Amino acid sequence: xTFLLPPLVAWFVAQVAKVVIAxxxxxxxxxxxxxxxxxxPSSHSALCMGLTTAVxxxxxxxTAPFAIALIFSFVVMYDAAGVRRAxxxxxxxxxRLVQDLVHMRGVQETELRELLGHTPVEVxxxxxxxxAIGLVL
Numbered sequence: 134x135t136f137l138l139p140p141l142v143a144w145f146v147a148q149v150a151k152v153v154i155a156x157x158x159x160x161x162x163x164x165x166x167x168x169x170x171x172x173x174p175s176s177h178s179a180l181c182m183g184l185t186t187a188v189x190x191x192x193x194x195x196t197a198p199f200a201i202a203l204i205f206s207f208v209v210m211y212d213a214a215g216v217r218r219a220x221x222x223x224x225x226x227x228x229r230l231v232q233d234l235v236h237m238r239g240v241q242e243t244e245l246r247e248l249l250g251h252t253p254v255e256v257x258x259x260x261x262x263x264x265a266i267g268l269v270l
Contacts, residue, residue, distance in 0.1 A: 136187045139270040143183030143263040147176035150262075175251045177213050178259030179266070181206035186267025206260075214256040 154173050155166040166172050185202040192198055251259070 135191055136184065139187040139267040140180045140183035140263070142270060143179040143266040144176050146266060147174050147179040147259055147262055150174055151176065171251055171255070173255045173258060174262055175210070175213055175256045175259030178206070178210050178251075178256045179263040181209045182260045182263030183267045184263075186264045187270070190267060210256045210260060213251045214253050 148167060151166045151172045151174070152162075152164060155163040181202075185199065185206045188196075188202045189199045
């Protein structure tokens with residue numbers, strides 16, 4: 134339980150923060166962000182860094198489990214801010230092309246999901262949140 138509690142708490146806090154931030158922006162309760170990828174802060178980053186911090190705190194930062202957790206965290210955060218964000222940008226371009234086809238030829242297609250990843254700031258805030266919770270618990 135020593136290693137499981139910090140990442141789960143970090144993920145939960147990040148998800149609650151997402152709802153609060155999105156709801157404040159819209160000025161109404163927005164629970165939809167719980168199912169949407171992306172948003173501030175990154176709950177994936179918080180979860181991974183919460184685990185990494187817990188492992189480092191309890192086993193030491195010179196251990197193999199810490200190295201594995203850290204590399205895993207970096208891969209997840211790179212994917213969230215890099216690969217998934219780029220896929221979201223491509224989806225936005227494709228959606229514009231489809232809209233042009235709809236206007237020109239009447240072609241109907243379902244729009245692609247554009248918000249797939251995180252900005253680097255969202256990833257950083259999630260990581261800091263995970264580290265903080267991992268150090269506290």
